[in-house]
Amino acid sequence: MNTPPAIRIDNLVKEYASPGPGEPPKLALKGVSFDVPQGGIFGLLGPNGAGKSTLINILAGLVRKSGGNAEIWGFDTDANPRNAKRSIGIVPQEIVFDPFFTPFEVLENQAGFYGIPKGERRSEELLKAVHLWDKRDAYARTLSGGMKRRLLIAKAMVHSPPILVLDEPTAGVDVELRRQLWELVTELNREGVTVVLTTHYLEEAEQLCDRIAIINHGELIADKPTRELVGMAREKIVAVTVDKDLTGPIEEPVFTKAEVIEPRRLEITYDRDKASAGQVLALVQSRGYAIEDVTTREADLEDVFVQLTGAG
Ligand code: ADP
Ligand code: MG
Secondary structure, three states: OOOOOOEEEEEEEEEEOOOOOOOOOEEEEEEEEEEEOOOOEEEEEOOOOOOHHHHHHHHOOOOOOOEEEEEEOOEEOOOOHHHHHHOEEEEOOOOOOOOOOOHHHHHHHHHHHOOOOHHHOOHHHHHHHOOOHHHOOOOHHHOOHHHHHHHHHHHHOOOOOOEEEEEOOOOOOOHHHHHHHHHHHHHHHHOOOEEEEEEOOHHHHHHHOOEEEEEEOOEEEEEEEHHHHHHOOOEEEEEEEEOOOOOOOOOOOOEEEEEEEEOOEEEEEEEOOOOOHHHHHHHHHOOOOOEEEEEEEOOOHHHHHHHHHOOO
8 A cells, every 4th residue: 555645735826916016926836746755855946936935835834825735644734724734844944033032932932832731842852952952041043043943943843743844944054054954854854754855955955855856937847766867867978088189179969068178188978868988988089089088977966957947
């Protein structure tokens, strides 16, 4: 029997009202459908303005959808909004806190909001998990940006939801903090939490996520296991060092691009369905050059992303 998805998005549409007279309404989601399987780390990728936050804010109940359906942990967000909401913890893109509450109070207030009895609250455990226990009595406004992000993650987990959603958690965050955030997310996932994150750091998504959906201009353009998505990149890149200065670019029908990057170094992009690395090298040799060094680069998620979105 198939496990039901953690989240089911079905033909989701969002039209934002016209911002002013003479301005058209904005169709931010044009009928997006996909499932987030249980138990994994799911990446929702797309360029700025693609509709990622809109989709997540619909799940969070912060934005009203114009059409379609969403199910969270089997609960329809229209028919069963309370249960749907209880099944998900969301860390929004924007950091907002009341600056006069302490981290401990932030979590206690949130627990109160969900009606969790005092004896069942997890404030201490969660503050320890996000390494903020020593800051439990500091005002939120005195915390660094990184501490605030970690506090938001703890806040999203107060009601022990089976799903945690993070909207651009590492945008504008330094390398060390990013590493810490990913450790925390990976740890929560290991404990059984289904994680959904949006990011535009492709390398990160490639390393962390087992499945990736890509949206662009409000439309779903890919939804695949990460490995399959990376495998979709058709282009391969080979850099060749030759024995004498190149007199000019070498053009061949099977090369997508051939660039002289140093006097004796040439970078060739080719479609791996149309040629092999061996053929590429043979073509260079046929021009009278001896090959002294070769490096090849596998296409990565960045390449797929550029191909699919037509960006770059
Ligand atoms: P992303 O998170 O992928 O960057 P968003 O969901 O924030 O994308 O935005 C999708 C599109 O909807 C953008 O064109 C954005 O300008 C527009 N948009 C977002 N929020 C609003 C709003 N409150 N009113 C009108 N348009 C909006
Ligand atoms: Mg966004």
